[in-house]
Structure formats: C-alpha cells, structure tokens
Amino acid sequence: MNTISLKERAKAQELKYSFEEAFRFRAQVRRNRMIGLWAGEVLGQQDPLLYAENLANWAIEHPSDAELLMKLRRDFDDAKLPLDDAELTTRMHGLLKEILEEMKSG
Known part of the structure; x- marks a missing residue:
C-alpha cells in the first residue's frame, strides 16, 4: 500500500495554497486593470489605458478592495463625478x- 507521509501532505497543501494565492493575485491584477480602464473612460482620462495600468500598479501596494474603492472614490470626487459605491x-x-x-x- 502506498502511504503518504504527513510531511508530504503538508508540502502538497503548501504548494496548493501557494498556487491558489498566485492565481488569485493574477486575477485581481487583471480585474483592477479592467476597473481602471472603465474608470479612466468614465473620468475622461486622456489615456484610459495608462490610468488603468497606474491603478493596477497602485493596487499591488494597496491590495484590499476597500482601499481600491477609496482610491476610485477620491478620483471620482476630484473629477466631480458621481460614483455609486455599491x-x-x-x-x-x-x-x-x-x-x-x-x-x-482556459
């Protein structure tokens, strides 16, 4: 019978967790770029793609959704545009x- 040691199980769980976190991080970066592109267009940015990249890069240093929401809120407030937080x-x-x-x- 092939038994897996406790150490092997722990290592497998660590690898799985690491993969899932990296996967989620990549997804969040993509999401932040898409939100940034949308916001850049609504805000009337001259280069919405640049705004999106800058927002995605900013969000790497500020990873919580709450911080991203506050950043977008400030940008919309500065532009005197309405933003429904919900x-x-x-x-x-x-x-x-x-x-x-x-x-x-895929």
Whole structure:
C-alpha cells in the first residue's frame, strides 16, 4: 500500500495554497486593470489605458478592495463625478468572478 507521509501532505497543501494565492493575485491584477480602464473612460482620462495600468500598479501596494474603492472614490470626487459605491463593489466582485472562471477554463 502506498502511504503518504504527513510531511508530504503538508508540502502538497503548501504548494496548493501557494498556487491558489498566485492565481488569485493574477486575477485581481487583471480585474483592477479592467476597473481602471472603465474608470479612466468614465473620468475622461486622456489615456484610459495608462490610468488603468497606474491603478493596477497602485493596487499591488494597496491590495484590499476597500482601499481600491477609496482610491476610485477620491478620483471620482476630484473629477466631480458621481460614483455609486455599491454599484462599483458589485462590478468589482462580478469582474473578479468572471476572470477567475475564465482563467480556470482556459
């Protein structure tokens, strides 16, 4: 009978966790770029792609969704544009779910 040691199981769990975290991180970066592109267009940025990249890079240093929401809130407030926080949160979660499913399937 082939038995797996406790150390081997622990190592496998560590690898699985590490892979899942890296996978989720890549998905969040993609989501943040997409949110940034949307926001850049709504905000009337001259280069929405640059805004999206800058936002995605900023979000790496500030990984929580709450911080991203506050950053976008400030940008929209500075532009004197309305932003529905609940709608944005729903958009963020929906995009992340879509991206995760897309990444898993292909």
